[in-house]
Amino acid sequence: MLDIELIRKKPNFVKERLATRDKSLPELVDEVLELDKKRRSILVELENLRAERNKKSKEIGFLRREGKDTSDLERQVKEFKERIEALEEEFRRVQENLRKVMLRIPNLPHESVPVGEDEEDNVEVRRWGELKEFNFEPKPHWEIGESLGILDFERGARLAGSRFTVVKGWGARLERALINFMLDLHISKGYKEILPPHLVRPEILEGTGQLPKFEEDLYRCERDDLYLIPTAEVPLTNLFRGEILKEEDLPIYLTAYTPCYRREAGSHGKDIRGIIRQHQFNKVELVKIVHPETSYEELEKLTLDAEEVLRLLGLPYRVVELCTGDLGFSAAKTYDIEVWFPSQGRYREISSCSNCEDFQARRMNTRFKDSSGKNRFVHTLNGSGLAVGRTLAAILENYQREDGKVEVPEVLRDYVKADLIE
């Protein structure tokens, strides 16, 4: 949620920044301004009435104690009541409308973010690793996985439909090894491991920005009004919702392995083959809750922490900075890490690291008391460290041999307890 005061004081600035995401957004700002103005004018009137009512009620108390008659005053207060109730009703209505609009406005892009429309305009920041030369035609991971008997798409579909896959044998083992390897690495960097609920209440998803706008993308358990988490970012970031933290508690570094559940409503034709885009996939997530002054430094560090996983695995990647038009709803700035897929001859997203500044904190009401005793919103960051399924796919492709077997990356050998998958 944006700061309503900023919208009030610098409406044109806010509109300009939002327009770099989407040209239709400035209209929402006008809507906010109008509703806010209305809200405040009602509020002033309402508060005056309430002040007067309170005064008279108090007077009744005094007079009663002296045994005096108060029926005249009581009648007066009763009249106030009707006017107050009518105004309260109107106030609630306007307030609720205002909130609804506010919740649908995305975060302002940071000034450093390149302006652009879509992923075409993203800017490459750096590359790492040598692309391996294959003296044969590298196969896509789904072919490798099927012939090794570790990825079973047919039975996955039988159990749960398309975009569900069964991972078997050495594949399952490799995936589990990846999860442990990633967690161990992040823990060694000071992240605290969390095992959160996978089902959460609607307001939790509102806190991180998935609701109300992206209801379609979520699995919902209707009977209990709970949602399956689309990413561990949701429970991790919300961990301190409603709390006032101590300044010295910051920064907080969290990591968690969870499956992620996504309906992928808007991506029908995309990546139908393989395990790039699944309804359920494993991910190790990184979340930071930090002091506002340090959040951009922390974003750089967080991105490097995610990158390190790929470096240690020896997988070539590049980092791109998302342009304004490609930025996610809650993010002020995002780096995507993309790993090399030989069969596709291109880099594919494997991690997304974002600074949300105080956008989520405002929705969750997570604050800290600064040295002057003031309560301020924290800044929140999140990043994949990494998407495990995609990492598995990348390993299959980058470490494949002509004979169809797949080497196990050096750092994983102790975890997998094998050098070669065959």
Add this chain to the structure above:
RNA sequence: GGAGAGGUGGCCGAGUGGCCGAAGGCGGCCGCUUGCUAAGCGGCAGAGGGUUAACAGCCCUCCGAGGGUUCGAAUCCCUCCCUCUCCGCCA
């Protein structure tokens, strides 16, 4: 799932219809005092919002959430959420 108890400020905890935004304690901040990482004394301090040049003053709202009763609700009533105890069930 059944029975019971309870949700009050950073924490603990008192408060059953008006002088309660809330005693007291702990913790915090400021000052004084004491020559020894402490103690004593005094003072300050809840959150959100409106008005405003103002972090001054004034006002409004908030005692789990939402309704209701009343001139007036932390206090009475209803619904929901959550926590705890016991029983049941269960990995």
